[in-house]
Amino acid sequence: MQRPRKAASSIMRRCALLDLSYLATQTSLEAAREVLTPKRLELLRAIRRGRPASVSQLTQLVRRDFKNVHADVQALARYGLVSLTTTPAGRRTTVPRVPFSVLEFRIAV
Template identity: 40%
Template sequence: MRIKRVKIGIKTVKEVLDEFIKTGEAIERGEGVKKEKGIYFESVEGFRKALTPKRLELLHLIKEKHPESLQELARLAKRDMKSIVTDIKILESLDLIDMKRRKEGRRESVPTVAYDKINLEIAV
């Protein structure tokens, strides 16, 4: 089985814009451009705010236990529903989880994680 990874890094807005310009120039010259997918934050503080230990725990629980609902995830995490919903919305906005609709007739969604590993990249 192939291991799926997501890259998370710290980059300033200037670094992102510089890479964007270099990519555009390479395309104009007809050069091939390697597609790079990742999630980047402007600072370590931004990373820490977004990926708290409790949110990382939720990712692990979703990946390992495959909860069938947010209620089941809240029970597994021993946390209240309000905080689970808040954290799930943040993780979903970062594309770290997907919410898949359960079978027709059900209103609940099932949280899923498509990645096996998170690689953190920080330039020194």
């Protein structure tokens, strides 16, 4: 059995907290909906489960247009929800990763 502190640390590594406070012109719920569209949530799940080797491979997993997937992946990366690694060998390939299994966000009332 894990010690409580170690277990809590393990859980925190698998979670991401989405801070939407910088979008002060909108309500928090609207901001969350803007960031986490159904298509972007689908991408997060596909990256987490499918572990694609490139954005191109991700487009095949979700059966969407490359341009739209690339734009959504870039947006998710800006919000810190996807990490992008570039491979040095051959053609430059961007590998998307989701470094957590749970996404939490808080909505102020």
